[in-house]
C-alpha cells in the first residue's frame with residue numbers, strides 16, 4: 001500500500017532550484033529517515049510533499065483536500081514555537097481537530113495514548129509555553145501522534161532532546177512503522193538513523209543521492225560526497241553502527 005508518492009517534484013525559491021526531480025514512493029510499515037546536510041532541501045521536500053509549498057510535479061498528499069490530508073498525514077514542523085499558553089493536554093488534543101467527533105471517547109483515548117507514549121502525563125496541566133525546549137518537542141510529537149494518521153511526517157523530531165528521549169522517540173517511530181503505518185522523519189543524527197530506520201533517503205543539493213536500506217545509503221563514498229565526512233561503519237548486532245570521525249574538504253567536482 002502506498003502512503004506517499006512523489007513524482008518529479010521540483011521547486012525553486014527566489015529563482016534558485018531547491019528541489020529537482022524528486023521521485024519517492026513510501027509503503028506501509030516503513031520508517032524512513034530523510035538525511036542531508038544543512039540546506040540540502042529536507043524541510044522543503046517535506047513541506048512540498050504536504051502541499052504546504054507550491055511545487056511542480058506530483059505529490060499524492062498535496063492533491064487531497066485539507067481535511068482529507070489531515071486524516072492521511074500528521075506533520076510535526078521544524079519550528080517549535082508554541083504561541084498560546086494552553087495546557088499541554090489541550091495542545092495535544094488539537095491533534096484530533098480533523099476527526100469528526102473530536103471530543104469523543106475515541107479522541108480521549110488517542111490523546112491519552114499519545115501523552116503516555118511521550119511521558120507527558122506529569123506535565124498535562126502545565127502551560128505549554130512554560131516547558132523546556134525538549135518538553136515542548138515531546139508535546140508537539142504527541143500532538144502529531146494523537147492524530148493517529150497512516151503517515152507521520154516529522155521535521156527533525158529528535159533535535160534538542162536528551163539522549164534517552166531521542167532513543168525513545170526513535171523506538172516509538174519504529175513501533176509505529178511495525179504496526180503497518182509509515183514514518184518519514186528528517187534527521188541529523190546519522191547513528192540513530194542507521195540504527196532505527198528501515199530505509200534512508202539521502203538528499204544532496206535538492207536531489208536524491210541515495211535511497212535504500214541503511215547499509216546501502218551510509219557508505220564511505222556517500223558520506224564523503226554528500227556530507228564531506230569520514231566515518232567508522234560496522235555491522236552491529238542490531239544493525240549498522242556509525243561513528244563520525246572527521247571532515248574532508250568539499251570537492252565541487254565530486
Ligand SMILES: Nc1ncnc2c1ncn2[C@@H]1O[C@H](COP(=O)(O)OP(=O)(O)OP(=O)(O)O)[C@@H](O)[C@H]1O
Pocket residue numbers: 013014018036037038039040041042043044045
Ligand atoms: N523562503 C526561502 N527563500 C529562498 N530560499 C529558501 C527559502 N527557504 C529555504 N530556502 C533555501 O532552500 C534550500 C533548502 O532549505 P531547507 O530548509 O529545505 O534545507 P534543510 O535540508 O531542511 O536544511 P537544515 O538541515 O538546515 O534544516 C536552502 O538553500 C535554503 O537557503
